[in-house]
Amino acid sequence: KQEVTQIPAALSVPEGENLVLNCSFTDSAIYNLQWFRQDPGKGLTSLLLIQSSQREQTSGRLNASLDKSSGRSTLYIAASQPGDSATYLCAVTHFGNEKLTFGTGTRLTIIP
């Protein structure tokens, strides 16, 4: 059974700093990994999708990396802004199954 872990559960960082969020998964036979952002009480916004054959994806100030063999992914946020404050969730899928298995998320607070 796939288990996805995100540590830490919460993180506070001064504005302007670069930061890294971590995601680990127990079953490395994933098809892809997706990072989401969730504002309080709201739905999920897809940030980046990494296929299992890829090592990283970039979008603006965000860069996600994937090391499938070690069961890890990181989300790097450059030059953080107060608007980046949200909960960040990672989720994986397996071949032939679009079900997303989620971590419990990291709640990020950017301090102005």
Added chain:
Amino acid sequence: ETGVTQSPTHLIKTRGQQVTLRCSSQSGHNTVSWYQQALGQGPQFIFQYYREEENGRGNFPPRFSGLQFPNYSSELNVNALELDDSALYLCASSFGDPDHEQFFGPGTRLTVL
């Protein structure tokens, strides 16, 4: 391009009642998945519909059921509501191909009293 929409936004029910939640998928998407997110937790997979057929189910009892319509919109029905069913219910749509991203709606907040 219209995104994923869900209705209602909020709902309050009492134990034992039944509820129906609705989801309109993003234009062109043929797959809808439903997730339950309890407070402080990650979303949990309930089930998925692909071209009107159930295509996978998570660890939820049979009182959670669903439908997908020819226009690919979907309903989630929950019978005999329990207090623990209080959660944010999220719908996601996609092209039915694991290569593609899943796009989520804003969710329905269900409170069971």
